[in-house]
Amino acid sequence: MNSTGRPATLADVAKRAGVSVATASFVLSGRGGARSSGSPETKAKVRGAAEELGYVPNRNARSLRTGRSGGIVLALGTVEDPWGLSLAGAVRDRALPEDLSTLILGDERWFEFLSGSAFDCSFVTSVDVTPEGPEQVRHLARGQGGIVAFSERIQPERFDVISSSAQPAVHAAYRRLRARHDSVAFMTGRAIDPERRPYYPSRAHAFLDAASEAGDAPGDDLVHASGTDRQQSFEYSQRWLEGPDRPTAVICSTGYLALALQVAAMHAGISVPDDLEIISIGDVPSDAQMLGPISYYGVQDVFARMADIIVGRALDREGSPGRLHRFDWEFFPGGTTVDGADGA
């Protein structure tokens, strides 16, 4: 490994090996290990020179030329959400053997960032939170890399779409708990904000629909906004459980809320599931659970399936016209409900 000056270029390697740039390129990047790559002797010389110089191909130049970058980028909107991290882990595990790097975009300006780049595949989650989301995705699809969009309101075109609505799950959870309780409450992080409302019905909306569909009263007071961080949720849960309108059945809009509620119940001496049943919409990462599994609605093998789609797109050069992948939610019974594994 040479230790002076700027990084070695292919031309440097070629010169040192006494061959032309083209040959060097052929040996190093073309099917080097496989068939028909050059005379064994030349190969050795080139390889040796590259090694000595610590040569490493400039990815910008290569991408510029080929239109591919050897990378997958996950535009998750936010980095704080553990859901995205689980996905990232699954993608990484599948991408690594294919020699694809996995990157997470940490900010929310996915459109600006992705427009300029040429990744093998870009995955976009926050299509549905702005009005222009779908249009932007279509625009990106004109570029070179593959696109996978996580959305409930866009049709596949030259990109794949993963559609995974929690709405049926919320309805099912409501029916399931309502069958055993006079009243079912809903716990969410942030109150419904009519201003910055996403362009699809939120889980809280689904809950309200489910309640009125079941013939229950307006139910606005059944929606509890507990705050976004865990301490807030925990303290809210404590007050709630020790207050006058203590619930006996709660649907939590995320796994972490369910976790906070579960711990608060233990703290308050309330027995779960006997005196309080909890269902989470979306699973709780197993390594975050402390008091045993929480009953939840979720998608079987979500991360593995999504990772397959994303990596598949990345590997698919010039391909498929775009598929719609619809994910269905099922009930996974845990220790926070009384029921066994029978369906909704």
Added chain:
Amino acid sequence: MNSTGRPATLADVAKRAGVSVATASFVLSGRGGARSSGSPETKAKVRGAAEELGYVPNRNARSLRTGRSGGIVLALGTVEDPWGLSLAGAVRDRALPEDLSTLILGDERWFEFLSGSAFDCSFVTSVDVTPEGPEQVRHLARGQGGIVAFSERIQPERFDVISSSAQPAVHAAYRRLRARHDSVAFMTGRAIDPERRPYYPSRAHAFLDAASEAGDAPGDDLVHASGTDRQQSFEYSQRWLEGPDRPTAVICSTGYLALALQVAAMHAGISVPDDLEIISIGDVPSDAQMLGPISYYGVQDVFARMADIIVGRALDREGSPGRLHRFDWEFFPGGTTVDGADGA
């Protein structure tokens, strides 16, 4: 926004605006908004054409030319660690106003990935886990972008180094608790593995040193490996707290272990801090705490300080010879120790 064909190139824009490529480039990328950019009329034409065509510069081409990419990449080694995510959040907040994107590299092949690329700044955490780490960092530093390395065994050269050893903190924590207890235990995730040992002393090693320095017995049995995920840690804590050698003072090697222990203590009816004192090495993200603040040793404003260094490097074109940033750990009293805010 044009909706057909491949992405518009600068040449397309120039042609449509009736100017040359150079002029278009000048207007669009050179100090467009600021002074001396071209005649108002041309500017308008070019801007208009770009708008109509939905032009967006190809970042690969630009980077190839300029050697800068408009991005910061954080090579965290793993995505699962919340520490890295907090850092990512802090970096993103500072980078966004400067028009820098923040990326997280999701896999552990940082060297391979970074060698090929030209980011404005790369941050590498796992320098100390392999023997060749430092050499690789030096090699990267020959490239175009800035580098910030998180390491306790490398000297700054043409890159910055952040050195933040937990060792003194472990010693201080030991002394602090030992002053009030006959025996102080240590809780860690993974047992000390002499095989794949990192190339620096681990926190568990520091604990053993601290014990023998205080004149205490070997203490190997004071090190408790509780497993890596939270459920395991929680269950381990439960067994431990309800078993025969129940501790009265514990140092936890990470914040999440302290959290599990705290919850387990509550569960077992053990009063914290009266019957059990807990000190965490490293802080617990505030949004993960449920039972109130945990006493810990940590670095004041770690994430903000690190983010400043990283973004600073990214903005610093052709610059500083490399600085060593040494981070000192302090005690932050919370609800899991009996002491107030007095020093160690």
Added chain:
DNA sequence: CTGTTAGCGCTTTCAG
């Protein structure tokens, strides 16, 4: 103030 020109480092025909 705008246009011409020369590359950045790489891959890829196309000849030899």
Added chain:
DNA sequence: CTGAAAGCGCTAACAG
């Protein structure tokens, strides 16, 4: 089987 040359899209000198 190897070399010469073109060009990906963009920017930065230098002319005009």
